[in-house]
Amino acid sequence: MASWLSIPSGSHFSLANIPFGIISTSAAPTRRPAVAIGTHVLDLAAFAHGGGFARFSALPPGQLWVFAETTLNAFAALGRPTHRLVRQYLQDVFRTDTPYPETLKANPTLQQTALLTLAGVQTHLPLTIGDYTDFFAGRNHASNVGTLFRGPANALNPNYSHLPVAYHGRSSSVVVSGTPLHRPRGQVLPAPGGTTPVFRPSARLDIELELGAFIGRGNPLGRAVPVDEAEEYIFGYVLMNDWSARDIQQWEYVPLGPFNAKNFGTTISAWVVLADALEPFHAHGLPNDVELQSYLREDRKDNVIAVHLEVDIQTARGNKRTITCTSSENLLWSWPQMVAHHTVSGCNLRTGDLLGSGTISGFTDGTHGSLLEQTKGGKMAVEIGDETRKFLEDGDTVVIRGWSGDNPDALVGFGECTGQILTALA
Structure with missing residues (x-):
């Protein structure tokens, strides 16, 4: 062409x-x-x-x-x-x-x-976002993080393979690529084993490599979207960085899940790649051996979109390294399954609603979509030139890139999703 x-x-x-x-x-x-x-x-x-x-x-x-x-x-x-x-x-x-x-x-x-x-x-921002829901469809990430916190025998919760787990995020703090964000403050435990929190800037600020989907058509309140019709409700896709303050999250997430650890900012790329542009790049996601409920069973087997994904970190001193190379084929749940599950209760999605995939990670070193995984919970360091990182420091800039296709003259890409971390506000 x-x-x-x-x-x-x-x-x-x-x-x-x-x-x-x-x-x-x-x-x-x-x-x-x-x-x-x-x-x-x-x-x-x-x-x-x-x-x-x-x-x-x-x-x-x-x-x-x-x-x-x-x-x-x-x-x-x-x-x-x-x-x-x-x-x-x-x-x-x-x-x-x-x-x-x-x-x-x-x-x-x-x-x-x-x-x-x-x-x-x-x-x-390409659309006015009414609601933002972040899923947890990256099974490798869920397993890696679960292993860190609960051990390999209990890495995945019993419900994980039966339904697309999600939490409702904060739409007002979704920002377009290039928007800097201040390091969040919050309650954290001062040391492992501690029981009394202190209030301070997050010391374990992390990235989460994700894709996002914008809803085009809405559904009426009370009417679920059938899984095999759900693709028609998707307008297009963006890259996403669901920034995460791990120390704030560790203290607050029981029993209702993430809150201040996530709501300070989510970055998306500026250009929405239409669903039709990505249609040629459908592929098989991760296998799921569980017998699914009927509303989640898809006729289509190549139900995920194959997107090459990379993450760079550039420090304030100018050191730069690509820390992650992976693929969106590492998702257990498809976008139609996420839409179907979101609406099965009768929830009405609206034009401009944003869905996140959850962190996308591969199986091996260098394919993990978060520093939490790459550093084994902060026990190891990632080398970036002559500097090291366990988590993000002030002045660090994170750049996410994503594209589909291998022909350099016919790539279907998203551009970049960038954000710099600034010092916490007083």
């Missing part, structure tokens, strides 16, 4: 992708939708205003207002069939043999107003 627009080999934003996001510029600070393409973005508000969708009959002119909104919620709510047609149309616009040359390729005026450099725009 060749393009008349120069797209560097290895770009996450090939013509096979067309991810959606929200941008602004210094010259036009109003937020509006865009798609990323190579080292450029197509400003969809300017493109629509300039007649770029004049040849697109699948979306009535009266609905083009969705491309002038300050979030992607209205576009997401149109449903996956519409997302599919819009993406295909934009791919055709950028093809070398485009059937619509007058819309952009042969329209220098519209190119000047609608085709911007990626480096010249500011990205923002």
Whole structure:
């Protein structure tokens, strides 16, 4: 799929992708939708205003207002069939043999107003997030952490393989890639075996390598989403770092689970990769030998999406190391299963709701999605140049990358999900 627009080999934003996001510029600070393409973005508000969708009959002119909104919620709510047609149309616009040359390729005026450099725009949260639910679908991570805390015989709780375990997170502190976060303060036990907490900045601040899924269609209150229909409710996917203060979590999580250890910040990547763009990369996840309840049984066997994942840590002194290389195939539960389980009680999901996969880890060293696993609970250190880390220090920047495909000219990627840890506020 060749393009008349120069797209560097290895770009996450090939013509096979067309991810959606929200941008602004210094010259036009109003937020509006865009798609990323190579080292450029197509400003969809300017493109629509300039007649770029004049040849697109699948979306009535009266609905083009969705491309002038300050979030992607209205576009997401149109449903996956519409997302599919819009993406295909934009791919055709950028093809070398485009059937619509007058819309952009042969329209220098519209190119000047609608085709911007990626480096010249500011990205923002792509959707308004009403609710955020974080699952625990990475079985290797669950087993590794369970072994640290409870021993190998009791690593996984009895319910783990029967249902997708999750907790409700804090949507107000979900931030877009590039947003710095202050180290959280909270109650922690001062030493192993202690029983009286102290209040201080977290000393065991960690990362959690995850994927996130945005809901496009909602379901009515009381109506469960069937597992084999659930993919149609997903708008698209992002990278996610579910930052975790392990020492705060250790003290607070009994009996109701994480709270302040998680609610200080969750970082997501800026560009939403549509579900259709990832359709060619479906694969088999981890096997589950448990006889599932009927509402979790899928007809589709290649039920997870294969995404290559990497994590870098860069210190304030400039040392940098890739500490994790793994794959999203290390998930026990699929996104449709997560949606089906979330709604089986009658819970109504809404457009813009965000679901997290849980930490994604492989089987071997260098494939773990958290420092807690890599350092065996802080007993070992990770070398980063001439520095070491057991957990994150102030000034550290974490960069997550993810992409599907092996052809460097047709990657379907997410860009980066970055965040720097700042000193705790007084």
